[in-house]
Amino acid sequence: MVAGFGMKRKRQKNPLRRRLWRELRSDIAKYIAVFFIMILTIGLCSGYQVSGNSMVRSYYEGFEKYRIEDGHFRVRDVLNRQQKREIETLGVKLCELFCVPRELTNGTHIRIYANRYDMDKLCLMKGAWPEQENEIALDRMYANNNGILIGDTITTQKGEAYTVTAFVAFPDYSCLFENNSDTMFDSVNFGVAAVTPAAFSAFPAEETQHVYAWTYENRPQTEAEKKNAGDAFFEDLKAAVHVEDYLPAYLNQAITFTIDDMEDDNTMMTVLCYMLIAIIAFIFAVTSKNTIVREAAVIGTLRASGFSRGEIVRHYLSLPVAVSLVSSLVGNILGYTVFKDFCASMYYGSYSLFTYRTFWTPAAFLQTTVVPLLLMLAINTGVLYGNLRKPVLGFLRGDLSASRNRRAPRLPVRLPILSRFRLRVVLSNVSSVAIILVGALFANLLLMFGMALPQVLDHYEAKLPENMIAAYQYMLTVPLSEDYPNRFAETLGMLSFANEVTTENETAEPFSAYSLRSNDPKRVVEDVTLYGIRKGSRYVSIRHGADGVYVSSAFAEKYGLAVGGGFTLYDPYEETDYGFTVGGIYPYDAAVAVFMDQEKLNETFGLGSGAFVGYFSETPITDIDESLIGAVIDKDALSKVSRQLKNTMGDLMYAVDALAVVIFLIVVYLLLKLIIEKSAHTVSVMRILGLRGKEIGRIYMISLSASVAVSFVLSIAIDYFFLKALYKVMIGQMMKGWLPLDIGADVFVKMILLGLGAYAAVALLEYRKIRRIPMDLALKTVE
Amino acid sequence: MEKQVFLEIRGVEKAFGQGETRVNVLQGIDLAVYKGEFIVLLGPSGSGKSTLLNIIGGIDAPDAGELTVGGSPLRQMNEKELTEYRRRHLGYIFQQYNLVPNLTVRENIEVGAYLSRDPLDVDEIMEVLGIRGQQHKLPNQLSGGQQQRCAIGRAVVKNPEILLCDEPTGALDYKTSKDILGLIEKVNERYGATVVCVTHNDAVGHMADRVIKLKDGRIRRIIENETRVKAADLEW
Numbered sequence A: 001m002v003a004g005f006g007m008k009r010k011r012q013k014n015p016l017r018r019r020l021w022r023e024l025r026s027d028i029a030k031y032i033a034v035f036f037i038m039i040l041t042i043g044l045c046s047g048y049q050v051s052g053n054s055m056v057r058s059y060y061e062g063f064e065k066y067r068i069e070d071g072h073f074r075v076r077d078v079l080n081r082q083q084k085r086e087i088e089t090l091g092v093k094l095c096e097l098f099c100v101p102r103e104l105t106n107g108t109h110i111r112i113y114a115n116r117y118d119m120d121k122l123c124l125m126k127g128a129w130p131e132q133e134n135e136i137a138l139d140r141m142y143a144n145n146n147g148i149l150i151g152d153t154i155t156t157q158k159g160e161a162y163t164v165t166a167f168v169a170f171p172d173y174s175c176l177f178e179n180n181s182d183t184m185f186d187s188v189n190f191g192v193a194a195v196t197p198a199a200f201s202a203f204p205a206e207e208t209q210h211v212y213a214w215t216y217e218n219r220p221q222t223e224a225e226k227k228n229a230g231d232a233f234f235e236d237l238k239a240a241v242h243v244e245d246y247l248p249a250y251l252n253q254a255i256t257f258t259i260d261d262m263e264d265d266n267t268m269m270t271v272l273c274y275m276l277i278a279i280i281a282f283i284f285a286v287t288s289k290n291t292i293v294r295e296a297a298v299i300g301t302l303r304a305s306g307f308s309r310g311e312i313v314r315h316y317l318s319l320p321v322a323v324s325l326v327s328s329l330v331g332n333i334l335g336y337t338v339f340k341d342f343c344a345s346m347y348y349g350s351y352s353l354f355t356y357r358t359f360w361t362p363a364a365f366l367q368t369t370v371v372p373l374l375l376m377l378a379i380n381t382g383v384l385y386g387n388l389r390k391p392v393l394g395f396l397r398g399d400l401s402a403s404r405n406r407r408a409p410r411l412p413v414r415l416p417i418l419s420r421f422r423l424r425v426v427l428s429n430v431s432s433v434a435i436i437l438v439g440a441l442f443a444n445l446l447l448m449f450g451m452a453l454p455q456v457l458d459h460y461e462a463k464l465p466e467n468m469i470a471a472y473q474y475m476l477t478v479p480l481s482e483d484y485p486n487r488f489a490e491t492l493g494m495l496s497f498a499n500e501v502t503t504e505n506e507t508a509e510p511f512s513a514y515s516l517r518s519n520d521p522k523r524v525v526e527d528v529t530l531y532g533i534r535k536g537s538r539y540v541s542i543r544h545g546a547d548g549v550y551v552s553s554a555f556a557e558k559y560g561l562a563v564g565g566g567f568t569l570y571d572p573y574e575e576t577d578y579g580f581t582v583g584g585i586y587p588y589d590a591a592v593a594v595f596m597d598q599e600k601l602n603e604t605f606g607l608g609s610g611a612f613v614g615y616f617s618e619t620p621i622t623d624i625d626e627s628l629i630g631a632v633i634d635k636d637a638l639s640k641v642s643r644q645l646k647n648t649m650g651d652l653m654y655a656v657d658a659l660a661v662v663i664f665l666i667v668v669y670l671l672l673k674l675i676i677e678k679s680a681h682t683v684s685v686m687r688i689l690g691l692r693g694k695e696i697g698r699i700y701m702i703s704l705s706a707s708v709a710v711s712f713v714l715s716i717a718i719d720y721f722f723l724k725a726l727y728k729v730m731i732g733q734m735m736k737g738w739l740p741l742d743i744g745a746d747v748f749v750k751m752i753l754l755g756l757g758a759y760a761a762v763a764l765l766e767y768r769k770i771r772r773i774p775m776d777l778a779l780k781t782v783e
Numbered sequence B: 001m002e003k004q005v006f007l008e009i010r011g012v013e014k015a016f017g018q019g020e021t022r023v024n025v026l027q028g029i030d031l032a033v034y035k036g037e038f039i040v041l042l043g044p045s046g047s048g049k050s051t052l053l054n055i056i057g058g059i060d061a062p063d064a065g066e067l068t069v070g071g072s073p074l075r076q077m078n079e080k081e082l083t084e085y086r087r088r089h090l091g092y093i094f095q096q097y098n099l100v101p102n103l104t105v106r107e108n109i110e111v112g113a114y115l116s117r118d119p120l121d122v123d124e125i126m127e128v129l130g131i132r133g134q135q136h137k138l139p140n141q142l143s144g145g146q147q148q149r150c151a152i153g154r155a156v157v158k159n160p161e162i163l164l165c166d167e168p169t170g171a172l173d174y175k176t177s178k179d180i181l182g183l184i185e186k187v188n189e190r191y192g193a194t195v196v197c198v199t200h201n202d203a204v205g206h207m208a209d210r211v212i213k214l215k216d217g218r219i220r221r222i223i224e225n226e227t228r229v230k231a232a233d234l235e236w
């Protein structure tokens, strides 16, 4: 074969490629800013996804690994072997989870269990298992919140003292709910602990709660299956033994809350991540467009000399794509290392999670690399093709600016020319201003949320005293027994034993109550207390003869109820629905509750005329036996929600604030920079014409600042309404109860100050840049 | 009538670059321009015409030499004073028009008027330049000739003492070029502005009072025209 013949000539490298490096270097600040925000976004998303997914997966694995219960029930006396066998023939396996409640000398409550070796096995987080009778393993979260260290000694009110040897995670208490009916968990005032079986057997029998956990032999998978299995087992169980308390795992907040929260967060973070990336993509698109306008002549020449539109599009695409590729790689690496731990630590800061394994999550990788990349490609390709469709001649003449027929909007000639100039600057940069608005919308939503939430909690606490029905609400209880006459009260654990529970307290006013369950598929299932109020009540004034019932303001707000509207509640024990009409709204923000006439309530639920289950009181009631009092709802109890949320979310909210400010800063920086660059030629001309630096600076800065300020304020207004709607959905899905959202003026003031501060910093930078634009820019003829 | 020196250039030198790449663009220029005079700077491309014009305009500083405009030496002016000098006394016309793209024709001219203490009437100027019908259009909706008229309007509305034009017809066709030159001539005659016009087109020299021929950074010849040819009568 003749040398060289048939050999393909080595393909010439695209000469445009060399320009890329130059472009990158000449605009390094922009690329660094974009790079930074992308890494931050992608890193956080990836970190969140990885830690979230890994935790969720570890959590589900834990069901087998730690053999998490399918539910538990409480009976008064230890089950004998015969009873146990009878129950286990129902297709479950039982396990004793006896516990003893104790108040510690620091005023907090713990529930002490014997170490478990069969079901709900503990995960050792730190330290060593207790071996001696005076040693104890404490829930890690509770210990942290109370500043208890390994080696410390804790003492109960009864005088028992234990040395803490370990921090552990209880798989059945990933979230420290003391009672399942609690609106919120309380990992500060409530904890769980484990001692050796030998130590446990030393507790007096009458103080021991006889709780049995079960797992089904065929573990149900779906929610529906779990519900059916739970309902069926309950029926059978009731026939076998007298049950004081029954709680299947799928309804147990201590077990489900964490996972629900993590799964919700994951969705939210994904949406957040995409929104951020969309903003970045738009910035890129605007930048690309700007580049095309700036390089119109070059592009025209290239097109005229035979470069295809595709080649040019690819050329201008390569930098954005390269930047997003590199940043998603770096972001993912950071996500799997630094951010993963950061995100995980946030969960470990609220929940008593057991250790997790990191799983490589392909879906997360896809979401944080492929999706941003595609988004970037799609938006940029669209903009580029759209712009490159203009005729080659237009490019050659360096004239691309919109269509020739587009008329400039008329501005009144009476306006001073510089004012008109300023207006024109805004008008010709509307697309950039629009992106600033979108960026501000996004950042402000975060910022508002980050600032409003702590305030919501503070307000709630501050307003509690005036908001409470009575300073004290006593819920009475009676030791349950077989001969107990009323099955409603049996399941509720509350009853009026009029003889035993009278009080001399002058301020005490009896009320009756019943508990129903909400069954709105869009919201978390919660128990709603219905209060029966006696006529002439000094605590709750409602019209007694009226149609319908009163709902608490929290109920009305959360469920969007208005007077005349209706709602249904479900009685899980009776398996019946109750329909109600709203006759009025009673101002009570602390709980989702219903108020109605006492006799009407008693009659409706068959409680018997004159029955009552508790007292409202102005002062503490001291003359009723403690054992007859099931619960006291006072200020402390009602502020549990806000205390817990503060504890969990406090620091996180600062992080959210910071993220919001950084996003706004970068978006504003990139777009101001863009606008200034686009205007550089005009600025140069104006300098030659003899406009003073200050005048030029003001032409641009006043108009741009005004439009940024308007966008910012507008975005706050829009976000306010958006957040209100979002908040309702979020609270509805996430938690029981309600926290009224009232955002104080100071939040808006702070937001505006922060936003304007961030803007001022950027503006100053760009202002100096304007003043440094050289005059010869305008003198260079296009060669 | 006694001719009054308005602009005096003495021993102006200018070089660009360092070491090997150093180019001496202007190598000692001496010139006195009289008030109301029409000067044409003629020379091949790269001979330093624009550089000289920019030095006169106070947007570039000479390496050596003196420049006096209306009695005040430019050399001693700082950035701020140079800006004031351009603002108060100069009108600038470029080859590539340099209009503000997002301002209408009228607004571009009004920016010029804003800079002056005693501006001419904007409407009158637009009428004279024949762009009144275009006043609400944006520059990119105009032809090259119309854009240059607008640029002249912006320079002239200030009623400047001196009008600097750098190849004002460089991007225009024959017919339009003659119209534009006619307008510059009119500004010189009607408003008495001193005009320094840079071109590489020999024919334009005929409309000047004096033609300064520049080559390699030096003045090679100064031609004084007995009579000025009307722009409309120029041929090339």
Ligand SMILES: Nc1ncnc2c1ncn2[C@@H]1O[C@H](COP(=O)(O)OP(=O)(O)O)[C@@H](O)[C@H]1O
Binding pocket: A776, B016, B017, B023, B025, B043, B044, B045, B046, B047, B048, B049, B050, B051, B052
């Ligand atoms: N800012 C500058 N930096 C370096 N060289 C320059 C600069 N401006 C002009 N020159 C050089 O000076 C010479 C004269 O330029 P110029 O005055 O623009 O010529 P003319 O306008 O006569 O065509 C040219 O060789 C040009 O390359």
Ligand SMILES: [Mg+2]
Binding pocket: B049, B050, B051, B166
């Ligand atoms: Mg030139």
